[in-house]
Amino acid sequence: MLSGALSWPFLRLYLLVLLYFSANSILNVIIPLQSGTLGASNTTIGIIMGAYLFTTMFFRPWAGQIIQKHGPIKVLRIILMINGVALILYTFTGLGGYLAARMLQGVSTAFFSMALQIGIIDALPEKDRSQGISLYSLFSYIPGIIGPMLALGIWQTDDMSYFTFVMIAIAASTILFGYSAKMDNDQSAANHIKQRENIFKSFNQLVKNPFLFKCSVLMLVASIIFGAVTTFIPLYAVQLEDGNAGIYLMIMAATVVFARFTLRKKIPSDGKWHSTFMMGTMFLLAIGTQCVSFSITGGVAFFYLGAIFIGIAQAIIYPTLTTYLTFVLPQTNRNVLIGLFIAMADLGVSLGGVIMGPVADLFSYSSMYMVCSVLGAAMVLFAHDRRNHFIR
Template sequence: MNPQDGVLWSRNFSLSCLANFFYFGSFYLLLPILPQYVDTLGGTAAQVGLVTGLYTMAAVVVRPYFGQLADRSGRKKIMLTGAGCFTLLFMLYGLVEAIYPLYILRVVHGLAHAAFLAAAAAYIADLAPSARRGEAMGVYGTANVLAMALFPAWGTAVISRTGDFNYLFGLSAAVAGLAFLCILPVRELAAAPAGSRPGAGFLTVGKRREVLLPALALFGGATTYGAIIAFLPLFAPQRGITDIGIFFTAFAASTVVSRIFTGKLSDRIGRQPVILPCMALIVLAVCILAQLSSREMLIITALLYGFGFGAFMPTLNALVVDYTPPRDRGAALGFFTAFMDLGITAGSVILGFVGELFGYTAMFYSSAVVAIASIAVFIAGMRKAGVVNHE
């Protein structure tokens, strides 16, 4: 038995993965019914986008700060604060009677989201054995994907059967509460050895090539993700395909497989030999999607995209950790993961204008161009920095 197996599959790691599953489960319970809820409040289609965008942008702005705070105050404390607030805020949705108070609630909820994610990413990075970091990141991320595969359908079914939004808000709070309870027994890990100098600020850390370049690559991949999530439900029916759910099922299954196997592969052969082919798969899948003509084509796209994106983010994440000292990991990962939200926002909002003016085919091709440009910058920048590979 590998002596690191016990470290990777420790109680702390297992509970963290379970917390991640329940945390994102509560998030995905609410996500698919938000447009319906906004509609009941008299909101417009534009306000549906704003409700989503405010949440994301709030998380983007403060996530690096919470990462830095986790470096100074401890990972577990910030994880508990984020998960606790995230749980309680679900109970306030039922009290909202107009669209503008919902804006405020979504901003505050985004702040709690940022706190949990930034601290949890740093906690897993500290916990993972260095020789199995890619595998650990992949397994941890799989919990999120499993939640995405299961909970949206549950949330939709609840509303279809009961029509009771308050019941769903309570259910989301209960699931988020399970995430909080999973965190309680985990052991706090010191972000830096006692007596060491304080970590650098997140802006200082973000200027380092080994953090900034992976963040830009993540932005490119996340832009394609934002475009798909926001506009596939509108694009596919135009091509005569109404069963959109099959895409997300195939995407989730492929992502799980990818994260389990490619994380371990990146530990053996290095990060970039995994990152680059996965980015190529992302670009290929988006280009195929732009020419969508059948259900079978949609499934193939989902499998290719899920495998590429499933390995892409955790391997980039592991690359950032490889070159970041423990005292700066919270700040570095807070900065890095914020680019996921920025990319999703760019794909769903900015490229939305491209789709409106030139059509969805042009929009998907444009997202592929953004992804190609980001990976070109990543390759050139890493070579210039002398970071050709990591083993």
Template sequence: MDNPYSFRSLQVYAVTILFYCIVYMVLMILPFYAITAGAGEMEIGLIMGTTMFASMICRPIAGTVIDRYGTRKVFVLALLLFTVSLAGYFIPNLWLFGLVRAVQGIVAAFFSTAMEIITMDLLSEKMRAQGLSLYSLATMIPSTFGPTIALLLKDWLPMIWIFGSLFMMSMGIFLFGLSLSRQMKPSAAAPPAEIPDDPAVGPLSRKGVWKSRTLLLSSAVMLLASVANGAIFTFLPLYLEKQGLKFAELYFLIQTLVLVLTRFAGRKYIPSDGSFPGRILFPALALASLGSLILGTSLSPAVLAAAAVFNGIAFALLYPALLTYVSFSVPHFARGLLIGLFIGAADLGFSLGALAMGPVASSFSFPVMFITGGALCLLAGFAGLGFRVRRTENGKNRTAAGL
């Protein structure tokens, strides 16, 4: 299919938007809910980071299950478990919050890996970059309104009412997803002919398939950049509130509006032929570094707006560009596993933005934490540059030589 706007594709994007609407609302209000239950910065970092950490661990498992059983069953079961897990927020207990966040990390691993493979299967290779960009856009559209609505609701409604509403909403999403799954063709693993007979024939064998340089270095770049993004999402609202500033809603609104517009406009410029996306990768990492660094220098409205624009552009292009690049480099028989590993790297980075950067903020300061995130984005740029040089010198990617 060469139409990324077909009715079936729009249904996939719609269920994704609804799912992530809840995800972003929980992400924004749970730290405040945890404070009422006696949490400090360290505990908040652990609770919020648990989701991405669990997701990271389960990504390869999710990919392997999808490779074996197909996407349809995984998709439905993930939505069901997500609905059940939201009931755990009805009891204000920090240990229970951590458990629920872990379960939701597992759900996120299975849901997003399944949805990205569903998107790939819906479209031809020529349209894959656009389809994945639009799917990624669907995951971010809720962040244009979800965090803002959540921050407003916390001032008007008791937390139990908010989470009760989210639970009811998730039930509706499950029913929508169940209806959509019945329209999908069963997705099966690759034919046996595509699987190498010799398990020791190198990086495309069963045992060595994860050793692909493209996969490993792309994952490393995504991990480093995601640390800064995770730290901003987890701690910027708390930092601003401690400074007596009410700009969190403004920052996230600007960042996500820029992200949505850039991801939509930039989807046609992401290579969909397997070539190295250097013209997108390096400017995106530079902007991500600058966006995080300036948050460590000032909290004026102008600086916050500039950081939101830089980060919005950077993360709008970085993830779909690298995901598309990786999707062309992995063999079909292990596609779910390897794409799961790449997405897991992004999850691990986001998780470390809470787990590792929380202690940095506690031991030093929030500005030091943001500056550290910016330095990690610069390091990701150097990793990407080294990857580009090696690939060019080995003659394995002629396209990279011209970037």
């Protein structure tokens, strides 16, 4: 019988995560391609794509307080309705509508992800935390295996009515599944009640707390790279001979899913900083983006090899850093500080489109991914720390 992070109550939450994030695997391909057809520059496309997680980051500080006040189920049902409106908005608007829809998605995701991730962290024993976080992330990536190819199939038909049907179907099924979900009151609510401190007072901890600072910088830079990959791969692939964005994103998502599941017990869950482990992970990220950059001259094999390296790094970085923080951050405001850390991940993905778009406009996609590789290499050095931190 399944137990712990794989028990039925948690599996039900993971399935809701899968449904919720399934639209993004399609939108991450359709929006850049459709925006390019409408005449948008890389800078504009980056802003549209980045608006999603930038909005998520902005609203995340309020998520825990509102969930505490009104309860997770009531909030969940409202945000799933907002998300449904956003998905339908994509089907009949242009660039301005895409920006508005991305922002609506960002608002709903801020509340959705905070409720589920904090709930998982608080409900599981320490030895299962990394598995729970890894499985949450895994189920958010499973749609990425099929979604990109489905998106390209829709795009190549030149009939966007299929896109409309898929978005409406995802919106409806997510709302129905979410309305039937149940969450027992857990210690998460109790923890939030104890945390009366104004959340904005905790922002200085991003710099003052050495553990949070190190993890946040690593997550921010890694997320900038992930954001640049997600946003511009559909456009970069067109320039490569035999390049296919759908295959690339499918390989990367499949790698994330496979690595998250097979390595979930290897992710450190002891509260210690494992320098070699993190340095190796950031090195994989740097090599992966360099492969993507080099593929314009080296060939499509480097393109897809980069997807594997980046996928492995993406599978490891977030759950490793999040699990470490659950041990070393002070219990009194742990959830608030983890929320700030997650906000740095959101900001990074957003900046990946906003910052790297102008770089691609000024130089090329290949040069832009080379810049990402340099950033990843810098984080290899930053991840080094001789001390094995552990605080209870």
